[in-house]
Amino acid sequence: NAGVTQTPKFQVLKTGQSMTLQCAQDMNHEYMSWYRQDPGMGLRLIHYSVGAGITDQGEVPNGYNVSRSTTEDFPLRLLSAAPSQTSVYFCASSSPGQTDTQYFGPGTRLTVL
Amino acid sequence: AQSVTQLGSHVSVSEGALVLLRCNYSSSVPPYLFWYVQYPNQGLQLLLKYTTGATLVKGINGFEAEFKKSETSFHLTKPSAHMSDAAEYFCAVKRGSSASKIIFGSGTRLSIRP
Numbered sequence: 001n002a003g004v005t006q007t008p009k010f011q012v013l014k015t016g017q018s019m020t021l022q023c024a025q026d027m028n029h030e031y032m033s034w035y036r037q038d039p040g041m042g043l044r045l046i047h048y049s050v051g052a053g054i055t056d057q058g059e060v061p062n063g064y065n066v067s068r069s070t071t072e073d074f075p076l077r078l079l080s081a082a083p084s085q086t087s088v089y090f091c092a093s094s095s096p097g098q099t100d101t102q103y104f105g106p107g108t109r110l111t112v113l
Numbered sequence: 114a115q116s117v118t119q120l121g122s123h124v125s126v127s128e129g130a131l132v133l134l135r136c137n138y139s140s141s142v143p144p145y146l147f148w149y150v151q152y153p154n155q156g157l158q159l160l161l162k163y164t165t166g167a168t169l170v171k172g173i174n175g176f177e178a179e180f181k182k183s184e185t186s187f188h189l190t191k192p193s194a195h196m197s198d199a200a201e202y203f204c205a206v207k208r209g210s211s212a213s214k215i216i217f218g219s220g221t222r223l224s225i226r227p
Binding site for chain 2 (some may be wrong): 033035043048090092104
């Protein structure tokens, strides 16, 4: 199993550009989440999904959209990038049958100029 | 509402010394608690977790943590630090019934002195 994969690893955007961060998992996990990590702030939940077709907002959803058309994929879209969205983004997945252990991807480092 | 406070953003210990990373939580219901480790330029991986049962939880790489309800604490310890333990450590609490609603602390960077 590849586990949780994320692409790209690095990305530089200009203010106002849009892009999609990709996340995929091959463990047949129902739950998937997106976090952003900023220095001194730990990880903050952006959006999450408890199954295909179901998504909900986390702590910091503004400026981000998600969709979950399949169990495997959970892309994160930035509609109009802002410098405040410069961060490291992590995708995670878990299964309710595994008592809440989350499996994390390697992260995407995004810089918005 | 649940939250997590990690005391000390940076801890430095000598190789072979005791490691103690502090975590306090607030929760209106019995919590699920976690410690994750992040090595440089990598994602997070689970060290250990407390759900129910025994309050002393053993994890990977010789780490353990004790759930103390009276102190609302879940401190992480390791008797003897190794150079390979240098990393950032995150305490987390599960919020609500969804496994996706996990709240992380701000992290503690552990440095090991030779």
